[in-house]
Amino acid sequence: MKLMFRPLLFHLLLFCASQTLGVNIQTLPEVNSEGVIQTELEKTVSLVCQPDVGHDTQADEELVWLRNGAAVSLTEGNKKGRSSVCVTPIIYEDNGATFTCHLRKNATVTASVTLNVTYPPQLSGSEEVVVEEEAMLVLQCDILANPPVSSVSWAFNGSEVDLLSGGFSLTNDGFTSQLTANRVKKSLQEGTYHCTTKSPIYGIDSKQFIVTVTEKTVKIPLMPFIAGVVVVFFTALLAVASWWNKITKCCK
Numbered sequence: 722m723k724l725m726f727r728p729l730l731f732h733l734l735l736f737c738a739s740q741t742l743g744v745n746i747q748t749l750p751e752v753n754s755e756g757v758i759q760t761e762l763e764k765t766v767s768l769v770c771q772p773d774v775g776h777d778t779q780a781d782e783e784l785v786w787l788r789n790g791a792a793v794s795l796t797e798g799n800k801k802g803r804s805s806v807c808v809t810p811i812i813y814e815d816n817g818a819t820f821t822c823h824l825r826k827n828a829t830v831t832a833s834v835t836l837n838v839t840y841p842p843q844l845s846g847s848e849e850v851v852v853e854e855e856a857m858l859v860l861q862c863d864i865l866a867n868p869p870v871s872s873v874s875w876a877f878n879g880s881e882v883d884l885l886s887g888g889f890s891l892t893n894d895g896f897t898s899q900l901t902a903n904r905v906k907k908s909l910q911e912g913t914y915h916c917t918t919k920s921p922i923y924g925i926d927s928k929q930f931i932v933t934v935t936e937k938t939v940k941i942p943l944m945p946f947i948a949g950v951v952v953v954f955f956t957a958l959l960a961v962a963s964w965w966n967k968i969t970k971c972c973k
């Protein structure tokens with residue numbers, strides 16, 4: 722059955738082959754006209770490479786896969802005539818990765834696809850922050866996303882943070898948005914903060930910070946304190962020892 726089927730498949734492939742020589746990659750999900758596959762974290766992308774059968778390319782050509790130029794190791798049965806690569810689960814590092822398939826005998830017969838992994842910023846939940854009066858308050862939100870977020874905003878007690886009158890400064894390097902207050906005052910900075918991002922495709926994400934400002938503590942230098950305790954302890958020990966000597970002496 723298998724033997725009969727094989728020549729049939731071979732002829733079918735010959736029949737379907739276009740005049741162009743090369744290899745083609747079939748993908749799931751589908752590749753767009755720019756050779757880009759749209760996907761998301763945790764998803765699966767499957768790639769199947771096959772030679773286009775022509776006058777000097779056979780249906781059982783050996784194929785090679787590269788990920789960003791580095792060879793992908795393939796099992797023995799997954800090299801000749803048809804080679805598939807499954808990328809699962811999709812991770813951050815797969816964003817922008819290019820998968821290339823070529824004939825082993827001729828690397829110029831090649832095809833490539835690139836992954837576009839979209840993800841929202843990693844913002845959620847609530848964090849409790851305790852800071853001493855007059856210390857520095859630093860709140861950070863991880864805003865890295867693909868596509869990049871279109872806006873980041875900070876709110877304090879429900880209304881937008883007033884940088885000037887609130888004594889805050891704000892920085893944003895594309896990865897982290899950071900709100901800083903240099904010398905914290907309980908009356909000015911204690912309360913609830915939110916950082917909120919807007920993504921063109923994921924909508925709104927937000928993280929909450931509950932900031933408590935505590936009284937300034939007077940720092941006791943620890944080493945002299947311990948040394949003092951040790952001295953007191955040994956002085957007491959010596960006192961007990963000499964008292965014991967006196968007692969034992971007069972008992973003789």
Ligand SMILES: *[C@@H]1O[C@H](CO)[C@@H](O)[C@H](O)[C@H]1NC(C)=O
Pocket residue numbers: 742826827828829830
């Ligand atoms: C490799 O393939 C290209 C394109 O089909 C062809 O022009 C070239 O002659 C081939 N080289 C070898 C060494 O077969």
Ligand SMILES: *[C@@H]1O[C@H](CO)[C@@H](O)[C@H](O)[C@H]1NC(C)=O
Pocket residue numbers: 757759837838839867868922
């Ligand atoms: C990746 O996908 C996003 C969202 O659809 C799009 O805005 C962006 O241009 C894409 N990037 C590339 C390189 O295709």
Ligand SMILES: *[C@@H]1O[C@H](CO)[C@@H](O)[C@H](O)[C@H]1NC(C)=O
Pocket residue numbers: 878908909910911912913
């Ligand atoms: C912010 O809200 C908290 C809790 O409701 C309140 O204790 C604090 O005084 C408020 N801070 C300012 C500056 O309004």
